[in-house]
Amino acid sequence: MNTLEDRLREALAERATLSPVDPDAWDKTVARSHRRRRLGGRALRGPGS
Amino acid sequence: MSALFQARYPELVRLADLLGADDPEDIAQEAFARLIQKQRALRDQDAALAYVRSTVCNLVRNRHRHLRVVRLRTPAGHDEASSEHAVMLREDRRELLAALAALPPRRREAIVLRYWLDLSEREMAATMRVSAGTVKSLVSRGLDALGKALEGKV
Numbered sequence: 175m176n177t178l179e180d181r182l183r184e185a186l187a188e189r190a191t192l193s194p195v196d197p198d199a200w201d202k203t204v205a206r207s208h209r210r211r212r213l214g215g216r217a218l219r220g221p222g223s
Numbered sequence: 224m225s226a227l228f229q230a231r232y233p234e235l236v237r238l239a240d241l242l243g244a245d246d247p248e249d250i251a252q253e254a255f256a257r258l259i260q261k262q263r264a265l266r267d268q269d270a271a272l273a274y275v276r277s278t279v280c281n282l283v284r285n286r287h288r289h290l291r292v293v294r295l296r297t298p299a300g301h302d303e304a305s306s307e308h309a310v311m312l313r314e315d316r317r318e319l320l321a322a323l324a325a326l327p328p329r330r331r332e333a334i335v336l337r338y339w340l341d342l343s344e345r346e347m348a349a350t351m352r353v354s355a356g357t358v359k360s361l362v363s364r365g366l367d368a369l370g371k372a373l374e375g376k377v
Contacts, residue, residue, distance in 0.1 A: 178366060178369060178370055178373075179338060179366070181315070181316075181319055182319065182323075182334065182338040182369070183338050183339070184316065185312070185316035185319045185320055186241060186320075186335065186338055186339035187339065188312060188316060189240075189241060189312060189316070189320055190237040190240070190241060190339060192312075193233075193236050193237045193240040193247060194248075195232065195233045195236055195248070196248050199228075199232055199236075199248060199251070199252060200225065200228055200229070200232070202252055203228065203232075203252045203255045203256050203259070204259070206252055206253065206256040207255075207256040207257075207259040207260060210256055210257070210260060211260060
């Protein structure tokens with residue numbers, strides 16, 4: 175029987191593979207950083223800002 | 224910056240997802256947008272990576288705080304055990320991840336940083352901005368809580 179730590183590693187690794195990644199993420203991030211700069215470092219939107 | 228983004232963006236999205244963010248890409252993009260503005264102040268690539276990881280953790284924590292307030296008015300929130308991604312996992316892993324999602328945010332962060340990213344205690348302390356002793360305690364308490372939550376289930 176695997177230890178809890180082994181099981182955690184396996185479950186997290188498998189779950190992580192299910193996260194989709196946007197191919198346009200870099201362009202969106204650069205645009206967001208430009209918006210932030212225009213506002214003097216404040217986020218226009220986004221969590222935890 | 225582009226190279227760091229290409230190399231690490233997927234990892235940061237996954238980190239936000241494993242920490243329970245409702246929009247992991249938004250969190251990762253916001254963290255990198257802040258890094259772009261801050262990069263000149265950071266001494267090297269390692270410091271940049273630590274900064275962006277730490278920002279992801281903070282943003283997810285703040286987002287959870289915000290959603291807790293919203294859910295006081297509108298119940299029915301994100302449930303790891305029944306999320307569209309979770310249903311694709313084996314039942315024992317689904318139960319384990321549901322128990323992880325029920326942990327207090329700092330313990331969940333510590334478990335994910337340790338057992339998914341394989342960070343050292345020093346790296347975890349820098350990411351979470353706490354002492355190494357606190358990191359040890361958070362991991363230990365997180366494992367205890369997970370063990371208790373799973374007793375009799377697996």
